[in-house]
Amino acid sequence: MAKRKSGEPLREEEKRRITKTSLRQLAGIFRFMLPYKGLFITGLVSLVLSSVTLMAFPRLSGELLDIASGKPKYFTSINEAALALLAILFVQGIFSFIRVYTFSIVTERGMADVRKSIYKKIIWMPMTFFDNKRVGELMSRMVSDTETLQGAFSFTLAELLRQIITLVTGTIIIFYLAPTLTGFMLLTFPVIVLSALIFGKFIRKLSRKTQDKLAEANIIVEESFQSASVVKSFTNEIFEVNRYSKAINEVVGTALHGARYRSLFVSFIIFVVFGGIVAVGWYGAKLVQVNQITTGELFSFVLYTSFIGFSIAGLGDIYSQLQRSIGASERILDILNEHDEAENTESSPLKLQGKISFENVSFAYPTRSELTVLKQLNFSIAPGEKVALVGQSGSGKSTIINLLMRFYPIQQGDIKADDQNIYNFNLTSYRNNIGIVPQEVILFGGTIFENIAYGKPGASADEVRKAAQQANALEFIERFPEKFDTVVGERGVKLSGGQRQRIAIARAILKNPSILILDEATSSLDAQSEVLVQQALETLMEGRTTIIIAHRLSTIKKVDRIFVIKEGMLAETGSHAELTQLDNGIYSNLLKLQLQ
Numbered sequence: 001m002a003k004r005k006s007g008e009p010l011r012e013e014e015k016r017r018i019t020k021t022s023l024r025q026l027a028g029i030f031r032f033m034l035p036y037k038g039l040f041i042t043g044l045v046s047l048v049l050s051s052v053t054l055m056a057f058p059r060l061s062g063e064l065l066d067i068a069s070g071k072p073k074y075f076t077s078i079n080e081a082a083l084a085l086l087a088i089l090f091v092q093g094i095f096s097f098i099r100v101y102t103f104s105i106v107t108e109r110g111m112a113d114v115r116k117s118i119y120k121k122i123i124w125m126p127m128t129f130f131d132n133k134r135v136g137e138l139m140s141r142m143v144s145d146t147e148t149l150q151g152a153f154s155f156t157l158a159e160l161l162r163q164i165i166t167l168v169t170g171t172i173i174i175f176y177l178a179p180t181l182t183g184f185m186l187l188t189f190p191v192i193v194l195s196a197l198i199f200g201k202f203i204r205k206l207s208r209k210t211q212d213k214l215a216e217a218n219i220i221v222e223e224s225f226q227s228a229s230v231v232k233s234f235t236n237e238i239f240e241v242n243r244y245s246k247a248i249n250e251v252v253g254t255a256l257h258g259a260r261y262r263s264l265f266v267s268f269i270i271f272v273v274f275g276g277i278v279a280v281g282w283y284g285a286k287l288v289q290v291n292q293i294t295t296g297e298l299f300s301f302v303l304y305t306s307f308i309g310f311s312i313a314g315l316g317d318i319y320s321q322l323q324r325s326i327g328a329s330e331r332i333l334d335i336l337n338e339h340d341e342a343e344n345t346e347s348s349p350l351k352l353q354g355k356i357s358f359e360n361v362s363f364a365y366p367t368r369s370e371l372t373v374l375k376q377l378n379f380s381i382a383p384g385e386k387v388a389l390v391g392q393s394g395s396g397k398s399t400i401i402n403l404l405m406r407f408y409p410i411q412q413g414d415i416k417a418d419d420q421n422i423y424n425f426n427l428t429s430y431r432n433n434i435g436i437v438p439q440e441v442i443l444f445g446g447t448i449f450e451n452i453a454y455g456k457p458g459a460s461a462d463e464v465r466k467a468a469q470q471a472n473a474l475e476f477i478e479r480f481p482e483k484f485d486t487v488v489g490e491r492g493v494k495l496s497g498g499q500r501q502r503i504a505i506a507r508a509i510l511k512n513p514s515i516l517i518l519d520e521a522t523s524s525l526d527a528q529s530e531v532l533v534q535q536a537l538e539t540l541m542e543g544r545t546t547i548i549i550a551h552r553l554s555t556i557k558k559v560d561r562i563f564v565i566k567e568g569m570l571a572e573t574g575s576h577a578e579l580t581q582l583d584n585g586i587y588s589n590l591l592k593l594q595l596q
């Protein structure tokens with residue numbers, strides 16, 4: 001997710017009206033700053049003091065000129081005035097240091113708390129949440145929204161306050177210093193501000209168009225790089241180059257169209273602003289001539305107005321930063337207010353025997369409520385029994401496992417473990433009793449040791465070694481130069497499919513669950529790996545209730561019972577021998593197909 005720079009025009013979805021309610025949204029995030037409120041207030045006070053102190057600077061600079069021309073007001077010598085200026089710089093330096101440092105502490109710590117809270121929230125969300133959200137979207141919540149807020153708390157809010165202080169005190173001082181000149185200047189002001197605002201808005205619209213075009217071109221890059229194999233297999237390199245060139249040419253066209261107006265805008269602004277300066281300078285010089293103000297006062301006036309001018313110019317950017325921050329805090333609060341699965345009760349030790357029963361279970365995924373995936377499903381599996389789920393793709397096998405894992409709430413019926421409703425257990429205690437060896441083994445980027453110990457965080461080296469041995473993994477691990485410390489995953493050694501499966505088996509052995517779920521890999525391993533994996537699985541299955549989503553004949557033959565699932569219902573049950581005897585049975589037909 002690209003970081004949005006300040007000064008970049010806001011996208012339509014980033015626009016937020018700054019109202020009481022939207023500011024309250026931003027304030028909602030403030031609760032994360034509350035633990036550091038003492039520091040935050042110190043920062044605020046330092047900010048006010050440093051801004052106010054700095055406002056003495058233009059006046060004292062003017063005083064230097066007045067002393068030189070023999071019309072001193074506050075000091076008698078240039079040296080004295082220069083020393084006072086240095087003292088002011090020094091004092092405001094101290095205040096600025098305190099402000100920046102305290103704000104940094106508050107935002108770094110506060111935002112770390114926000115990040116931890118979002119992460120904790122998301123990782124505890126139920127599966128339905130992950131079905132609805134894309135990982136990229138969640139990442140941007142974690143990365144760019146928190147970054148925007150960090151900017152808001154460490155910089156934007158402070159800047160807003162500083163600009164307002166400068167604007168208000170600056171205007172009061174120039175009114176006091178040279179009322180007629182200020183009056184004259186204020187007359188020229190609306191013309192400059194209004195024309196800049198109207199023209200500026202038009203220019204921003206144009207530059208947003210360029211950005212949209214650039215985004216379109218970037219999508220082509222992203223898509224084609226991600227699907228490089230598709231591009232190549234269709235030999236569409238030239239087609240893609242042309243597509244990208246066309247998109248980039250459009251960017252240039254739109255950008256140049258905008259550039260014409262931007263160039264006009266820049267020369268216009270320079271003319272108007274400097275025109276204003278000339279007008280004020282002309283009028284100021286006349287006032288000096290008739291001794292209504294001193295040269296020093298005119299100089300101070302010019303400095304103050306430039307301070308004020310910069311503040312006004314900065315406010316526009318701060319306004320869009322604030323809008324962006326309100327959007328970010330809205331999205332973050334939305335996530336933080338979601339209902340997660342974290343339970344208030346401590347997980348207690350629970351050791352199930354492993355009896356499983358589905359009683360009249362009907363289910364539709366929350367994201368596709370119109371499709372009933374499981375229909376009045378009934379079955380019971382005895383402790384230690386081995387069952388294979390067989391059925392066509394989409395028949396509902398994985399769904400049965402998802403429900404057993406309590407990934408989704410069911411709409412009808414009961415799922416029981418050891419004759420108790422599974423929804424009555426503490427979720428963590430319950431899931432601790434189930435081990436899964438998935439079809440696609442996903443290893444984390446750490447070492448082999450860490451990946452096996454994932455099954456039992458805090459496991460000792462001996463336990464991990466023993467699990468690896470039982471999973472037939474020890475031999476290949478020992479052959480790596482770094483043994484258990486070998487880094488797997490994205491970087492480092494890539495493990496073969498069979499090796500990855502054995503790591504997953506070792507992980508499950510270490511977890512020592514009463515209920516085991518094996519989702520057989522569809523892609524076949526070479527004969528030797530297959531034997532090693534099978535042996536490891538048999539060790540793993542010993543004494544555990546096992547449900548296998550079966551694809552291989554060799555596994556199916558060995559199980560106690562086979563459940564044939566058809567369209568979310570149990571169509572046939574029995575042992576391999578029993579089901580093969582059925583004339584025109586689904587299982588026997590499937591078998592014939594496989595054998596063919």
Ligand SMILES: Nc1ncnc2c1ncn2[C@@H]1O[C@H](COP(=O)(O)OP(=O)(O)OP(=O)(O)O)[C@@H](O)[C@H]1O
Binds near residue numbers: 131392393395396
């Ligand atoms: N997360 C989900 N959200 C919505 N619908 C889903 C979800 N997961 C699966 N489905 C739908 O539920 C039905 C059953 O899918 P399921 O994954 O249980 O089938 P399966 O028998 O395991 O298939 P396969 O052998 O291909 O893995 C399918 O129609 C599928 O499209």
